[in-house]
Amino acid sequence: MMNFFGTRLTYLLNGKSYETSIEFVEQLAENNFYIAYYGNKEKFMVTQISQFRDYPQNFYVNCTWRDTSCIERMITDKNMALVLAERPMLEHMRRLHSIPQVVLLKEHLKTIHITAFFCKGYPLFPLINRMLQYLVESGIVKRISEKYNKLLHLNDEPLSVSKLSMQHMVLPLFVWIVGIFLGVVVFCYESMTSRQDCLKK
Numbered sequence: 001m002m003n004f005f006g007t008r009l010t011y012l013l014n015g016k017s018y019e020t021s022i023e024f025v026e027q028l029a030e031n032n033f034y035i036a037y038y039g040n041k042e043k044f045m046v047t048q049i050s051q052f053r054d055y056p057q058n059f060y061v062n063c064t065w066r067d068t069s070c071i072e073r074m075i076t077d078k079n080m081a082l083v084l085a086e087r088p089m090l091e092h093m094r095r096l097h098s099i100p101q102v103v104l105l106k107e108h109l110k111t112i113h114i115t116a117f118f119c120k121g122y123p124l125f126p127l128i129n130r131m132l133q134y135l136v137e138s139g140i141v142k143r144i145s146e147k148y149n150k151l152l153h154l155n156d157e158p159l160s161v162s163k164l165s166m167q168h169m170v171l172p173l174f175v176w177i178v179g180i181f182l183g184v185v186v187f188c189y190e191s192m193t194s195r196q197d198c199l200k201k
Contacts, residue, residue, distance in 0.1 A: 042083040
């Protein structure tokens with residue numbers, strides 16, 4: 001029991017007690033965070049936000065998919081944010097879910113909808129339009145999306161961050177007090193039995 005509680009409390013103190021004060025995109029600019037990106041479209045999206053329009057260019061870091069230095073810098077220096085599309089980001093978080101220092105912001109940077117269109121008079125337009133309507137109305141597109149979203153969300157959440165509080169201490173303190181009480185009772189019982197043995201002799 002003592003080993004269990006000792007390990008748990010040590011883990012809370014050393015690991016999960018870490019908290020980040022960065023929760024929203026605007027706070028990145030206020031705290032002079034470096035912005036890491038894998039492509040120019042991510043950088044373009046960041047520069048469209050009012051707080052980042054005059055952001056110094058040397059605060060932008062271009063990363064490559066094979067290079068892990070950006071992720072390592074996020075973990076060690078804690079002064080960098082990675083801008084990435086949702087699905088690749090979820091894949092990143094699934095691999096990094098055991099690192100509590102890597103967290104997702106509470107808000108999306110930007111929501112993008114991609115649409116396709118055909119020129120007027122395109123011969124296959126009516127057929128393609130009917131097929132797309134059937135796929136959407138029958139729920140096939142939704143089921144496929146939910147299936148792959150579920151796969152992406154498996155173990156993608158980082159460890160929850162919590163402070164060491166009295167709620168964590170209640171059970172260990174209770175076990176400690178019960179242990180002391182039982183120790184005193186056993187000590188008194190042994191003292192009484194040894195005294196009786198001495199009197200009999």
